[in-house]
Amino acid sequence: PQTIYRKDYTPPSYLVETVELGFDLDPARTIVANRITLRHNPEAAQDHRDIVLHGEDIELVALRLNGTELNPGQYIVGTSTLTIKKAPLNVVLEIETTCAPEQNTTLSGLYVSNNSFYTQCEAEGFRRITYFPDRPDVMAKFTVMLRADKQKYPVLLSNGNLVEEGDLDNGRHYAKWEDPFKKPSYLFALVAARLVCQEETFRLADGRNALLQVWVEEGNLDKTDYAMQSLKNSIRWDEERWGLELDLDRFMIVAVGDFNMGAMENKGLNIFNTKFVLANPATATDVDFAGIEAVVGHEYFHNWTGNRVTCRDWFQLSLKEGLTVFRDQEFSADMIGTDSGRAVTRIDQVRTLRQAQFPEDAGPMAHPVRPDSFVEINNFYTVTVYEKGAEVVRMYQTLLGRDAFRKGMDLYFERHDGQAVTCDDFRAAMASAAGRDLAQFERWYSQAGTPIVTASGTYDEEAQRYTLTLAQRCPPTPGQAEKLPFHIPVAVGLLDAKGRDLALNGEGDTTVVLELTEAEQTFTFDAIAELPVPSLLRDFSAPVVLEYPYTDEELLHLFRHDSDPVNRWEAGQRLAMARLLRLTAAVQNGEKLELDYTFIAAQRALLVDETLEAAFREQALILPSESLIADQMEAVDPQAIHTARRFMRETIAKVLRNELQNAVAANATPGPYSPDAVSAGKRGLKNLALSYLLAAPDDFTLDLATRQVAEATNMTDRAAALVALIHSGADVEAQLQSFYDEFKGEALVVDKWFAMQASAPTTDVARIRELMTHPAFTLKTPNRARSLIFNFTNANPSQFHAPDGSGYEFWAEHVIKLDALNPQVAARLARSMDRWRRYLPDLQPHMRRALETVAAAPKLSNDVMEVISKALA
Numbered sequence: 001p002q003t004i005y006r007k008d009y010t011p012p013s014y015l016v017e018t019v020e021l022g023f024d025l026d027p028a029r030t031i032v033a034n035r036i037t038l039r040h041n042p043e044a045a046q047d048h049r050d051i052v053l054h055g056e057d058i059e060l061v062a063l064r065l066n067g068t069e070l071n072p073g074q075y076i077v078g079t080s081t082l083t084i085k086k087a088p089l090n091v092v093l094e095i096e097t098t099c100a101p102e103q104n105t106t107l108s109g110l111y112v113s114n115n116s117f118y119t120q121c122e123a124e125g126f127r128r129i130t131y132f133p134d135r136p137d138v139m140a141k142f143t144v145m146l147r148a149d150k151q152k153y154p155v156l157l158s159n160g161n162l163v164e165e166g167d168l169d170n171g172r173h174y175a176k177w178e179d180p181f182k183k184p185s186y187l188f189a190l191v192a193a194r195l196v197c198q199e200e201t202f203r204l205a206d207g208r209n210a211l212l213q214v215w216v217e218e219g220n221l222d223k224t225d226y227a228m229q230s231l232k233n234s235i236r237w238d239e240e241r242w243g244l245e246l247d248l249d250r251f252m253i254v255a256v257g258d259f260n261m262g263a264m265e266n267k268g269l270n271i272f273n274t275k276f277v278l279a280n281p282a283t284a285t286d287v288d289f290a291g292i293e294a295v296v297g298h299e300y301f302h303n304w305t306g307n308r309v310t311c312r313d314w315f316q317l318s319l320k321e322g323l324t325v326f327r328d329q330e331f332s333a334d335m336i337g338t339d340s341g342r343a344v345t346r347i348d349q350v351r352t353l354r355q356a357q358f359p360e361d362a363g364p365m366a367h368p369v370r371p372d373s374f375v376e377i378n379n380f381y382t383v384t385v386y387e388k389g390a391e392v393v394r395m396y397q398t399l400l401g402r403d404a405f406r407k408g409m410d411l412y413f414e415r416h417d418g419q420a421v422t423c424d425d426f427r428a429a430m431a432s433a434a435g436r437d438l439a440q441f442e443r444w445y446s447q448a449g450t451p452i453v454t455a456s457g458t459y460d461e462e463a464q465r466y467t468l469t470l471a472q473r474c475p476p477t478p479g480q481a482e483k484l485p486f487h488i489p490v491a492v493g494l495l496d497a498k499g500r501d502l503a504l505n506g507e508g509d510t511t512v513v514l515e516l517t518e519a520e521q522t523f524t525f526d527a528i529a530e531l532p533v534p535s536l537l538r539d540f541s542a543p544v545v546l547e548y549p550y551t552d553e554e555l556l557h558l559f560r561h562d563s564d565p566v567n568r569w570e571a572g573q574r575l576a577m578a579r580l581l582r583l584t585a586a587v588q589n590g591e592k593l594e595l596d597y598t599f600i601a602a603q604r605a606l607l608v609d610e611t612l613e614a615a616f617r618e619q620a621l622i623l624p625s626e627s628l629i630a631d632q633m634e635a636v637d638p639q640a641i642h643t644a645r646r647f648m649r650e651t652i653a654k655v656l657r658n659e660l661q662n663a664v665a666a667n668a669t670p671g672p673y674s675p676d677a678v679s680a681g682k683r684g685l686k687n688l689a690l691s692y693l694l695a696a697p698d699d700f701t702l703d704l705a706t707r708q709v710a711e712a713t714n715m716t717d718r719a720a721a722l723v724a725l726i727h728s729g730a731d732v733e734a735q736l737q738s739f740y741d742e743f744k745g746e747a748l749v750v751d752k753w754f755a756m757q758a759s760a761p762t763t764d765v766a767r768i769r770e771l772m773t774h775p776a777f778t779l780k781t782p783n784r785a786r787s788l789i790f791n792f793t794n795a796n797p798s799q800f801h802a803p804d805g806s807g808y809e810f811w812a813e814h815v816i817k818l819d820a821l822n823p824q825v826a827a828r829l830a831r832s833m834d835r836w837r838r839y840l841p842d843l844q845p846h847m848r849r850a851l852e853t854v855a856a857a858p859k860l861s862n863d864v865m866e867v868i869s870k871a872l873a
């Protein structure tokens with residue numbers, strides 16, 4: 001496979017002005033008529049007169065240039081391009097092609113899901129629909145005519161405004177759509193389906209009315225309220241926080257059951273995975289509701305950060321994704337409103353980074369936020385581009401302050417509206433608006449790897465001075481042996497012996513942002529009256545690993561008192577991690593397992609502290625996951641980690657039994673279900689307490705959970721109790737069966753049913769294989785494949801890493817099977833083995849064999865090949 005390099009970017013030789021698309025939709029053979037007007041790009045070399053169009057898996061029927069039919073000698077059809085050499089400066093191309101949507105299992109391009117047509121064009125799916133310069137720096141105005149059978153496909157949608165519709169012969173009908181904005185081809189969409197919608201007219205800040213629609217399959221209209229509410233909240237928030245308005249008269253969301261990712265921001269016609277649209281209390285959990293709010297927001301916010309200003313090339317993906325994730329994170333935090341609510345969302349973000357992005361940064365697929373090369377761009381929709389990219393955007397705000405950051409955003413839109421630009425353009429707007437030199441900040445885009453910041457402090461009592469020394473280093477990553485220092489904002493506070501924040505400067509600030517730009521720097525704080533405990537990297541001010549030789553006493557002090565909730569949580573995580581690592585070593589050495597009372601007492605104090613919000617207490621009591629523990633080990637021993645963590649949970653459960661029972665009782669949420677953060681936080685704490693209790697099950701706790709499964713009035717409580725029971729090892733066959741019987745018509749709940757079994761440490765690979773024979777299982781629907789297979793490989797480490805290698809064999813078999821259907825999904829599964837070299841020497845040969853099995857499979861996609869070859873390199 002060919003590697004594509006960022007350094008090789010050249011502007012397109014031709015620009016497209018208008019695109020007129022005509023679709024005769026038929027699942028077996030859809031005819032696409034495409035009329036494009038092109039003109040030579042003044043920015044390309046004058047003698048560069050080849051028109052290069054991309055095309056994949058489509059049949060060319062006819063090609064005309066400026067009205068004249070071209071015969072095959074006048075153009076070159078390659079494996080994925082059609083080139084017309086020495087073209088005139090102004091060209092009208094008329095291209096007729098066909099494709100077979102019902103054969104398209106890749107879910108990229110035009111495909112059929114549940115007898116309806118949908119498209120997915122990002123990143124390079126448009127070329128699977130018609131020949132086109134399918135690159136984001138070619139932006140054009142689109143007009144789309146859809147023709148289809150009226151009975152089967154009564155709803156015909158595309159981008160922009162509906163300008164005409166009517167009936168045709170033979171029971172067919174048509175709809176013509178016009179998008180008033182120039183857009184790249186990856187934002188094109190069509191839907192031809194049997195759907196119904198919830199709609200509303202919404203008044204925009206400038207007084208205009210917009211029609212908002214959420215389209216779903218019949219029978220799902222009782223699950224669209226939250227998505228609609230989230231859309232309205234998103235529109236309002238973008239107006240109020242960033243001064244950005246909806247630029248269309250109509251904004252549509254369509255839910256589809258077969259979808260590779262979460263959702264897609266097609267201009268005016270967002271297409272969503274049903275998982276991020278459909279919710280009611282009986283079918284969706286608090287986490288699902290929060291996910292809907294975040295993803296609806298995310299896609300809506302792309303209308304400005306991604307659509308109005310788009311990416312010059314796919315290496316710049318984080319320009320739109322990092323920025324839009326940052327925007328959706330801020331939206332979710334603002335929707336909660338309280339400081340502690342904000343902190344809980346921040347803790348969640350930190351957890352995701354550590355759980356998924358730090359390992360990516362330390363593995364064979366490590367890449368900078370703005371990658372330098374790729375084989376398959378779909379492999380670069382990663383946590384690094386998205387979540388680390390969002391951290392990079394957040395750091396601008398931390399360094400410049402909210403006001404200057406907002407000015408930078410305004411300037412970015414002022415300069416680049418309607419353009420396809422780069423991450424450097426964004427940084428330049430920030431630098432100009434704030435009057436700052438951000439040259440060194442560029443390294444966050446170009447250097448992969450997680451920086452490690454080492455801190456040490458000294459106190460001079462006589463001078464009343466606290467001196468903090470910060471040093472940074474960054475481990476090598478593939479292709480980048482040496483790193484230069486990053487520009488790192490380190491937010492710092494100092495606590496006195498009573499746990500109060502000390503004033504750090506003349507203005508009385510209790511948190512200051514230090515700018516670490518060199519390999520090592522020293523910062524001093526004067527008028528510090530006593531030896532303080534430093535609270536470092538407050539609010540997780542940079543995506544780094546912070547090393548400081550905290551004593552247990554210092555961590556307990558921070559855990560009890562830190563005014564920064566993220567660092568308060570962090571102190572608890574450090575205390576827990578140290579113990580989990582010691583316990584894991586004890587398991588490996590066959591030693592007696594013991595957990596000190598000091599730690600449990602600190603947990604107890606937090607659990608019963610009614611002054612703290614339930615959501616925060618929940619976060620603080622969740623132990624680091626097995627995969628986080630694994631990341632701290634030289635040679636990962638999944639079984640020892642599992643035993644150690646289990647022991648710790650069991651011990652806490654036994655010692656804090658009364659307090660946990662009280663937490664279950666005190667955090668009931670009677671009355672009608674509401675997904676608001678306070679109620680969700682209470683359910684979260686109650687269900688965490690329940691799961692602890694079932695770590696040391698007895699008749700009472702088993703009965704408590706069993707009753708919750710039976711009596712719960714919402715899916716959050718019901719699923720949490722069932723999961724706790726499954727994990728306890730109790731016999732839940734009857735409960736699982738009745739859960740399935742009740743919800744077998746609800747695809748998203750059936751996904752949960754598979755997922756809760758797949759991730760249970762009591763489920764081995766044999767049981768997974770058995771579940772795959774269940775009539776509801778299919779590899780073709782990504783949500784279903786993910787629910788069972790991915791949850792096994794990624795969320796059930798003690799079984800996936802079975803010492804006999806059976807989990808890895810299963811993995812290899814299914815990467816290969818999935819690859820034949822859907823390379824994007826297969827490549828995601830392939831990533832489960834990224835860090836195989838970090839495991840125990842006994843496991844590695846099994847892992848290598850599985851990787852080699854996949855590598856040797858015939859007809860492997862570029863997607864999977866790229867991941868596997870990097871893992872084996």
Ligand code: HT7
Nearest residue numbers: 122123260261263264265378381
């Ligand atoms: N921008 C969207 C990316 C996306 C995607 C990418 C590759 C293959 C399928 C896809 N579906 C959606 C999603 C987003 O970040 O908003």
Ligand code: ZN
Nearest residue numbers: 298302321324
């Ligand atoms: Zn996005």
